[in-house]
Amino acid sequence: MVIVLHPSVTTEQIEELKAELEKGGCSAWPTYGEFQTIIGVVGSTHKLDKDKLASKNYVEKVLSVQEPYKKANRVFHPEDTVIPIGNQTIGGNKLTIIAGPCSVESESQILSVANQVKAAGAGFLRGGAYKPRTSPYSFQGLKEEGLELLKIARAETGLPIVSEIMSVSKLDKFVEDVDIIQIGARNMQNFDLLKAVGQTNKPILLKRGLCATIEELLMSAEYIMAEGNDNVILCERGIRTFETYTRNTLDLSAVLAIKKLSHLPVIIDPSHAAGKWWMVEALSKASIAVGADGLIIEVHNDPANASCDGPQSITPERFASLMGFLTQIAKIENRTI
Amino acid sequence: MVIVLHPSVTTEQIEELKAELEKGGCSAWPTYGEFQTIIGVVGSTHKLDKDKLASKNYVEKVLSVQEPYKKANRVFHPEDTVIPIGNQTIGGNKLTIIAGPCSVESESQILSVANQVKAAGAGFLRGGAYKPRTSPYSFQGLKEEGLELLKIARAETGLPIVSEIMSVSKLDKFVEDVDIIQIGARNMQNFDLLKAVGQTNKPILLKRGLCATIEELLMSAEYIMAEGNDNVILCERGIRTFETYTRNTLDLSAVLAIKKLSHLPVIIDPSHAAGKWWMVEALSKASIAVGADGLIIEVHNDPANASCDGPQSITPERFASLMGFLTQIAKIENRTI
Amino acid sequence: MVIVLHPSVTTEQIEELKAELEKGGCSAWPTYGEFQTIIGVVGSTHKLDKDKLASKNYVEKVLSVQEPYKKANRVFHPEDTVIPIGNQTIGGNKLTIIAGPCSVESESQILSVANQVKAAGAGFLRGGAYKPRTSPYSFQGLKEEGLELLKIARAETGLPIVSEIMSVSKLDKFVEDVDIIQIGARNMQNFDLLKAVGQTNKPILLKRGLCATIEELLMSAEYIMAEGNDNVILCERGIRTFETYTRNTLDLSAVLAIKKLSHLPVIIDPSHAAGKWWMVEALSKASIAVGADGLIIEVHNDPANASCDGPQSITPERFASLMGFLTQIAKIENRTI
């Protein structure tokens, strides 16, 4: 940590600050310039309260040098995390492909999609039972019935299932029913929910918020891990920018940043990022080429009649064709699907 | 609603679409151009599923003409909403000034601040008991004890109290204890929480999310109102932009937009917007000059030792001086504090 | 400046870096931590090349402590700059009100508007002769004829004139014809143009780019000042954000930031920020309340038939009424118009 002092700071104030920092288990090294004094601080700086320091009237600003997360930080856990799920794994050399409809709509729909994505090589089935919708008047999901239908699809195909939780009150049911619990972008900073899923040992798929920085995403992962659950999979799904042609702007550089800063696996959701089905295949290829650990893709057998997100869903036929391309790109990087 | 069709659309497809729209209670009026056919749709268009229409392969895009919210919409409720709270009101001619510390820290702290802001003319006391913090290692609030201390301060000063809820599980306690329940920016699209508070009749202070559009904010208000609770107060508190000098960018134009689109009262939080105490006074003046219905300001008796948000808190002395200026600006617009 | 070193840095590399920094006229003070070494650098740090330092393989990041501008920096010029123009001034206690149409369209139009804004109390006349338009098919301004008409309006009203330059090749004419040369938002980083106007002694109205940070705006001012022209007036005119209801998002906090960082005067353009005439009056009031040094407002006698920017222009009648309000707000802050 670096503390920049106001030009008018007195020697007494510097001594007082040094004493306070040392009491906090840190050591303070001042640099005296003509116009400015800077204090370099080392030690357990993550225990210092940056805001509190910045509130002092002789402090101009406080700059962080180290990342504020520990458990999610690659510095303290250099090797990649690999999360076992049934007889599969997420992270590491093998790519994770999660596919399925935005919402579970009926038994025939979810079975049809599940069988087709399995045949095409997907490793996991996604499907929304509880849906976060911008409008209270939009379809809100089949709820418990949706989870039941997902379980039927899992029983038939053997694919582990991924579904989004929206409320702590449903956590027990999710722990029992699904294989990976998804936290959606809008709940990335619903800290009560993060703490609650952190107290389970279920794999958690944590989506980046629409305007969350990479650091904030990692801090939300830290919330889960601080409670004891290390099985966190991160997901980049597009950020909000000034560009409105796409629903969001897919930030593929985030994969590289996250892999440098953290040991957690990171996958891409090209469907929500683009909001346009005809972009999904090309963005999926780019995601694998950039080094993501996998994809979560919306596949629907009848996009024009989907209950939600039809415009961004691809058909099972296109998904199967895409899988062929992805396998080839993965091979170039010595990865498998 | 306007539907733009793909140049290759056939007459049969147009007829099929018209029939579908009419079945949905709307009437459809095509405009035939050389390169493009456009369909104007009127009637109960808010019941149509825009995404579903956009999923058809002969539809190029769907443009909304009417706002997707009803209860929050000024078109259907032209006069301003005024919300009664105890012997006070929010909305209308009288400005609402809410002041107090970021977090409740101790009885002496909250009593001291409460007495001072009351003396300076504040109408409501704010104070955080449950705190949403980016880091799991930061102070998370005094929780239930914080609510108890707020009640003591209310008993002593008579000021109604405002505090933030983070979880549905605490709703009964909040309904009993506080006068205005705040939904923070990070929970603006926590739809379960919105529905739950919508089933009470408590006034709800709904803060705009960091990257929420004005329309999304109004849709979140609609979630609350759709459940039966019309007592919604909106709050602009800065949006996330590329500019990093300030914590967020205060969007004062949003006040004007919201007042045109909706009948709900709207107040400003200059403290969280700027993140710098020395900007709070000037931004407060600007907020009143632009026509906001009030302010929520962080005031702390010892900012340098505040448990949180010290850098953006002003002292009670500065708050008192600010109130003098605000009264004068309000007068110019024939409003009172 | 603070240099954060990679954990694997060697003692030789630190010594080499220290020597290089000292050769550059700076002194280097290392802080040794368990996981990280930080080097505090003081002295003529603005001469160091931050990028070059960051390119070294043992450097993790380089953090700036001091602002990279000198002439525009308040640290080295604590008192406010006041720019004399004819018998008027910009900056200081008196507010600057610049008003007029987006484009000069005809002699009768510009004379009519000029007379009316003068009568209402405006101090300067604005009018576009060369217009930067997004589309090559839109009206591009009356060009030289526009400048001639502005001169006629100046002769009749005595108001100094402000007009936008788009090309270095027209600079001599602008220096001769206008009183304040405007650099538009799209040319804020047209460095050739900045250098050229820097070699004149004309007052320059420099608008903030749509996505320029406050620091970049000040660096562009520095470009002009480094060539010898200190007469720079800054203008905030809205930044581009994800919100699309308004054309841009007016960033009033920027006024406060600029006044802290720099001694240059700063005015607000509410017309381009909002893009909606019905927001202009309220935003103008907020601008004065927040402490801006003035306003540049689009006024048109027939907005519905304006050649450009009709939707954001107010009528002379509304402008006159606004001036009354502004005078009252200014008074509260002991300023005059």
Place this chain on the structure above:
Amino acid sequence: MVIVLHPSVTTEQIEELKAELEKGGCSAWPTYGEFQTIIGVVGSTHKLDKDKLASKNYVEKVLSVQEPYKKANRVFHPEDTVIPIGNQTIGGNKLTIIAGPCSVESESQILSVANQVKAAGAGFLRGGAYKPRTSPYSFQGLKEEGLELLKIARAETGLPIVSEIMSVSKLDKFVEDVDIIQIGARNMQNFDLLKAVGQTNKPILLKRGLCATIEELLMSAEYIMAEGNDNVILCERGIRTFETYTRNTLDLSAVLAIKKLSHLPVIIDPSHAAGKWWMVEALSKASIAVGADGLIIEVHNDPANASCDGPQSITPERFASLMGFLTQIAKIENRTI
């Protein structure tokens, strides 16, 4: 185009509007709803002035249906544009790889890099002679001497050269000296410069502005093409967002959008997008996988001592290794390098 009218509009106003639209060569088709009247407009709508229509007091908003560009529009030019340069082409099946240093620094430097990138398979040499720098105190390029050195490198390697123009006054020299004239991000809306290069027949590499929408980028291409020069190559180089870990956020979806909307070739600049050399290789692979027509990459033989942009330059060795990967990815899509 669709015009949404205010609920209070009168029949006379609708008739007046229809007459005006018809006079403008369009036909107008009203849709009458209970709360709203919408007018669908077809014909030569690009000649209508959207702002002027929006200024009428009975018009609520004007929605565009067709893109405002013609020459750059794929609707009117369905096949991909392929631009011949010497014995090479840009666009079409063969990928374009442009490589070289940010700035030309010396004869030995540019010759060394040119020979190495040629050996690795690059098709074009880039090198800055005139450099747009945020600070007036930073290295501004070798200017004319830089162009001379580029010509020497071209003579030795046979690689066509690409360099950035910053001023109309240098255009004749650029037309004579370079093979592709680059317009940088900061000058994307320097309309005078766009018009000037539009009057040559040189290939123009037009970079997207930091906060330019895809539509604005295509409008800037239209400026060039409207003057008669159809040889425009577009370049995505990252946009400015709230995320600060990377210098900019690379928007790979833009490639897909541009290819749908326009027939012009589009390449990617991963170096400026990321600002970090260790991201360049992975982003390059993703760019080819997503379907870009090529890349422009900063390669420097000694990044730690580069005059500019060292932190984002890769070494010739890494570039050579990258070319191997790119060739394999291209093959999957039946493209060649």
